[in-house]
Amino acid sequence: MKNIGAIRLLLIANFISGIAQGISMISIPAYFARTNQSNWFNIAYAVITCVSLFWSLYGGTLIDKYNRKNIFLALNIFNGLAIGSIAYLEGMNLGYTNYWAAAVFALTFWNYNLHYPCFYAFMQEITEKENYNKIASYIEVQSQLASALAGAGAALLLGGGITTSFLVLKIEPWSLAQIFALDACTYFVALFIIYIIRFVPIAERKEEVGSVGERLKVGYQHLKDRPYIFLFGVVTHAVFVVVLLHVFNLAPLYVAQHLEAPSQVFAISEVFYATGAIIAGLAIHKIFGGTTFVKAIIIMMAVTVLELIGLISSAEVWVFYAVSLLLGITNAGIRVIRVSYLFQVLPNQVMGRANSIFFLTNVMARIIFLTLFSLAFFHQSGNVIYAFLILSIFIFVCLLILMFFYTKIALNKEPNEA
Template identity: 30%
Template sequence: MSSLYRDRRLYHLLIANTFSSVGTGMTLLSIPWLLIQKSGGETLFGYITLTMTIMMFILTPYTGVMIDRFSRKAILLAGEAIGFTITVAFAFMGFAGIEYQIWHLAILYASGVLYYFLFYPTLFALNQELFDRSQYKQLNGILEIQGQLATVLSGGIASILMAKVALHWILLFDVCTYLVAIYCLWKIPYHRQLRSVHHVSFWHKMTEGYRYMRAYPSLFWFLLASFMPFIGVMMTNYLHPIYISTVLKEDGSVYGTQSMMYGFGAAFAGLVIPFVIKRIGNEAAIVMNVGIYTIAITMFLAFQHTLIFYMLVVCMAFGNAGTRVARSSLMMELIPNDKIGRVDSLFRAVGLMIRVLLLSVFTGAVSLESVMIPYAILSAVLFVSLLTVLGLMKNVKKEETNMSQAM
């Protein structure tokens, strides 16, 4: 563990991730709130989110192959450069006095979502490549704490600025964070040889990860079920602004504050879950945290009070972040680095399909002013996931023995 803290690459990654997460996080918090304040904005935001989810599903197999083939550092730098270019262009428009239209907000939101879509799976593969196997648990805990502290900062700053300054000032701040992230990533020493990849069909790329995982069916379903809290978080990113506005009857400061509360809960998980994993193992830690998330999302159906809302957000954050730390450690330990991008893209693709289905239903429910129906559906989905991870835990441990022997 001490060698990890002496590694300068860790600090470059932490600084880059913190600045880019704070800047982009502020933008992605501000835009949904601006959209739902417009007439019909709730439904429009749902369709924008649905469109982005479908687009990410289409792109997922290509990003998996790209991550396994090319320099992960170069991919991260390219993503930062593209995000910087788009954001600085829209910031300039605002300072020039051009009023932002709905399609401007849609493009900004889409660019931020696609930035995260590329950034996190690439960072996941890069971390596995750069650091030693013995450091994975501690590394994932540190990154979870860092990421959620960035969420706290972005939520706190956004909750203050959204009511006091125009969007182009927030975008200018985002531009500055991109520059810091680019510099820090550039300073990381890294070299990767290009690998030849045959040109194959979309379906072949889509199933590369599946062909590897089909030898371990229990692990596949276990990991897939463990992604459900993350899918739940993606769904509540759409539902929470509407819930705050229509059910709690609160303003944008509550929206920003809930992001801060989420960050505190997830950061606490990043702090304690590595120690929990050492005592009970990755598998049991996943089961425990999926259970915490399931109980929290179910409680939304029983309580509609702002203070309780904050408490449930903290519990959801802990459950999702704890599950992610344990799952990331498990995948890093078991899956070869030259396949990690495609295997990870498999789970992301299936998760995106589930999100498309859920968003289609949720957008229709919200248009009928029934925002609580989506929470009930999420509760049912999470209970199925909890039963799945609980039932497969013993079989997964047997398959892990075979995988470890094959590596």
Template identity: 25%
Template sequence: MLTLLRNPTFTLFFLGNAISLIGFGLNLISISWLVLEETGSELALGKIMAAATIPGVLLALFAGVIIDRMNRKWLMVILDIVRMVIILVFLSALLLNMFTMMSLFIMVFLMGIGNSLFWPTAQAFVQQLVEPDEYFNANALLSASYQTGSILGAGLGGLVVHYFGVNTALAINALTYLISGILISLAPFSYQKRSETTERILTALMKGFRFFQQNLGVLILGLTTILADVAIWGAMSVITITMSRDVYLAGSWGYGIMEGLYGIGALFSTILAGIGSNKLGRHRFLLVCYIISAIMAWISPGFFHVVLAAFAYLFMGLHNNSARICIRTTFMEQVPNEIMGRVQTILGVYTRIAVITSVIIAGWIVENYSVQTGMNFTSIHFIFAAAGIILVFLIPKYRPIIVLKSGSAV
């Protein structure tokens, strides 16, 4: 795994991406705290999170074609700089006492556009940089940067908000995007223009749909296991901060501890994913990871102290991100690089619709029932992911997707 970091292009991209995701985590806690301070409503927070996700639904289908046609390195640099500018404009409004909920909606909507382009671009760029036999290790590092960077960013953000305020957290957020853009821009990369750039957008887009039509097992796997990501970016983005504030009376610092330990678990998943897949087989390991994640979500509101809940989050991060590494690797193995952007963004549309639905339902549940009921709802996401593994395994022609040949690495 560490041999990949000897590649200067991969290393600079990896560091830039990780720093960018720390910024995303800082942004998440800053916005969440602003909403709850202004409205006190979990449903309102759910609506804000939905507004951040809607651009992905509107743009994602065509974003895949853009990603597959453009120089992915410079597209990421541009998106980092644009997101930095958006944060600085919003921060200026806060400093000038011009904040309104409408300005917040506009900011998260514009940030959603940048995020919906950046993340699938990064995934496709990695596949372009490494050889097939390096997919697992590259994906382990990338997934660790996604989960650890964004979740630790949120954890750090909780402490920054608690001690220094939202404005400081947003200023650091803007700085992370600048640093990320500089690092990625310095990565040596020779772009070769693809021969299909004159192809009609609709024709190019249909290649992604045709791939799924011809590979229904991959589609089933994607539609179900993505719900584990939806649990984190959907329901839990609303519930965790409320759990810390109302169940454990720990405010933003408790949120920081919970998210921080989830991120630490995600970091160590780079080790567990390889060991677990080799010992149990990828399909069995995935099933175990999703079941443990569901249990950790279910029990997390029932402790007497926030630190114990944070340890439940640590085990959730460890197992959920281990599963994520295995699933991302499976997709790299199954999907040709030339259509990876389109395939990623087709799934991205589904993911974002699911996230929008999840955050609004979770906000409504917590506001009208309880945090425990909300976390029961979260657990169902992981149960559906486990059901997807079982379904693919039970259909003989799809089974090879998740059951590796004897002697294969992870």
């Protein structure tokens, strides 16, 4: 690969900041669940998600117009300073913890809205076409390894240690202020790594002109002219929608009310999830070698429906861990194949805007579910299992749509195999 050094540095920077971000994003929902304020957090999460509707679309125009390395530099400076300031204020007991926790969650969440579309577009820009499948796997393995370490870190820091049959490790539990301070520091480490990146663009990009609305229209028109690529990009996000709701909204409540287990169980489940995702990143193309990419995704969506049914029908911690492992495999497997396909069929010039439009549909689906799951019914007497029932039906409907348009999506080709 021509830009292998730049690719490695970008993955390392993403890995380092991803660990601390992951610890924060696990610790915040766990804090609200532990203090019996999950409903408060759900409302805050819904508001944060609504803001994403506008921010993600605007972010797509930035990604396709400006130097993507400079966008990363600006993001790391801003978030490092902002979250570092919140860590200081929370540590000095200045302000209300709920608001500071929600602010860090919002900043990290909005950072994801710009960071990941930019990350994918930048990777596509500096990678040769024949290496797209390999890069998609690298991205997923790196991302999920960071998630695994984040889950382990959160279990260690929140619970004051980890106790298993083969390991006993005790430390003083960390406060949210300390966790936020660690998060802020990693932004500056990533800033330095990204600053030293040197690369030669592989994909050609022309200078973007016109207003934000005009540039958005270009991305929209590109997908409008290719309706089955748009359909594929939307419905294959279904499992990812469910995973985001599961991790940030439902799993802490499920652990606290349905399993009646401590918050460390939720954090440890993230390790199982990330382990499954790493397995998928390393092996998914081999597992489904010779299978069309659409068929591979259909199979994994069907398995995900069964996983959710497992959560509904069991109250065992080991089943929760097993489902977390399998959910990691299916979600990451779909993501790897999905990214490989979109790298092939979307030009780098519109990659940022296209991903932002796909993300917009993701956000809209989450807003609907978040609004529904904020009802008091889902927060009483373990009724969270009915939320999983609704989400399993949602994935099943998306699965049926994908099956109905199977032939037309597959004919868009580029790759035809997973």
